[in-house]
Amino acid sequence: CSLQAGLAVLLKAERLFHSSYHSQAVHIRPVCRVSAGLSSPPLAPPEKIQSHLDASCLAVSWELRQTLTVVFDFFSSGQGKKDWSLFKMFSRTLTDTCPLASQSKVYVDISPKNKEKELLEVSPPPTSVHEAIVQGDKKTYAVYDLLSPSLFNTSRSLNVQLKWKRPQDSSEMPVPTLHAQRYVGGYGLQTGEICTLIYNTHPYRAFPVILLETVPWYLRLYVHTLTIITKGKENKPS
Numbered sequence: 001c002s003l004q005a006g007l008a009v010l011l012k013a014e015r016l017f018h019s020s021y022h023s024q025a026v027h028i029r030p031v032c033r034v035s036a037g038l039s040s041p042p043l044a045p046p047e048k049i050q051s052h053l054d055a056s057c058l059a060v061s062w063e064l065r066q067t068l069t070v071v072f073d074f075f076s077s078g079q080g081k082k083d084w085s086l087f088k089m090f091s092r093t094l095t096d097t098c099p100l101a102s103q104s105k106v107y108v109d110i111s112p113k114n115k116e117k118e119l120l121e122v123s124p125p126p127t128s129v130h131e132a133i134v135q136g137d138k139k140t141y142a143v144y145d146l147l148s149p150s151l152f153n154t155s156r157s158l159n160v161q162l163k164w165k166r167p168q169d170s171s172e173m174p175v176p177t178l179h180a181q182r183y184v185g186g187y188g189l190q191t192g193e194i195c196t197l198i199y200n201t202h203p204y205r206a207f208p209v210i211l212l213e214t215v216p217w218y219l220r221l222y223v224h225t226l227t228i229i230t231k232g233k234e235n236k237p238s
Contacts, residue, residue: 006098006146007106010090011068021071026064034059085161094158097146102144106160111139121159127151135177136205177202178209189220 002011016022036056072089075082087093097104107130108122126142127150133139144151144160151158179199186192198209215221228235 001098001100005096006101006104007094008098009094010086012092013088013091016068019070020073021069023069025067025069027067028065029063030060031063032057032059033061035155043071081109081147081164083161083163085159087159090180094146095156096152101147106146107146108142108144108160108162109139110142110162111137118167121165122169124158135207137177175201178207180211193225194221 001008002013036059070089072084074084074088094106108121108126110122112119122142127145127148128143130141130143131138132141144158146158177200179201180196181199182194182196184192184194194213196211196213198211201205
């Protein structure tokens with residue numbers, strides 16, 4: 001469907017590349033489609049497919065997964081509001097679903113930070129609500145199923161919006177359980193350094209973290225100077 005229908009309609013280049021952060025990734029892996037005594041349909045979800053390739057595998061398929069991560073920060077860009085909509089972010093709205101898609105959904109995190117304060121609302125009303133445990137916390141998501149016939153009945157355009165019922169103090173911005181900071185210290189090759197701080201604010205649970213550093217071509221890093229400190233103790237990197 002390219003940019004004619006489906007979620008890809010929102011991928012307007014000038015909006016994506018002017019965001020606070022964007023990352024594109026392509027993942028390709030071999031999966032076992034048919035093995036001795038086991039047969040998996042081609043469209044089975046990844047967790048249902050035998051991913052390891054051994055002597056029992058009779059037929060191999062390739063799985064392609066493409067992801068796009070974008071961060072829009074309207075609050076710190078000067079607008080001072082947490083309200084957002086698809087049109088504000090992408091300058092476009094969803095007009096139709098891609099006929100080739102087996103599923104096409106939009107999830108909006110509507111989890112309240114304080115159960116006594118139901119301050120946010122989404123419009124139009126979602127087709128369903130989904131609850132899940134993410135990093136030890138219970139999350140609530142408003143789900144917009146583009147394949148649902150009722151979603152485009154009233155209008156040929158879907159502009160998901162989130163609004164706060166009353167103004168919020170800027171100091172009440174929620175802090176994620178896992179968050180990171182990075183800063184540059186010193187200067188030159190002798191004293192220059194890049195420091196990355198990763199915080200886990202969960203009271204008792206540990207989480208696996210993958211850190212990806214994007215280093216520009218003009219910056220030379222010396223791997224032998226890498227130090228990793230956790231809770232005041234140095235860990236030797238592998």
